[in-house]
Amino acid sequence: MHWYQSYGMGWMGYGLMGIVMIMLFFGSVAGLIVLSRRIRGEVPTVSVEAVLAERLAKGEIGEDEYARLRRLVRER
Incomplete structure (x- = not known):
């Protein structure tokens, strides 16, 4: 028996988690693109x-x- 009543994260928790996951995904992709360009020497100077x-x-x-x-x- 639980001594508290749990409603989970709720809609706000799941929404924020989704937004953070999307931001991490696109940030990782952008970081990989920048890193690959620097490794190949395509940095415009x-x-x-x-x-x-x-x-x-x-x-x-x-x-x-x-x-x-x-x-x-x-x-x-």
Whole structure:
């Protein structure tokens, strides 16, 4: 004989459990995709000089600023 009356987890407990399971599943899949891309070396990288050249082409910086920043990058 039980000294308490149990109703189980109820709808909220089962609902939360389902949501957490879905989040874990998709998180695991996303993690595996990122890991496989890093292992294969498919991580996109952009050099600082390429960013500077793009900013110059867009007109965000002038030629003097571009030359100054490029010198700074090459010194490091």
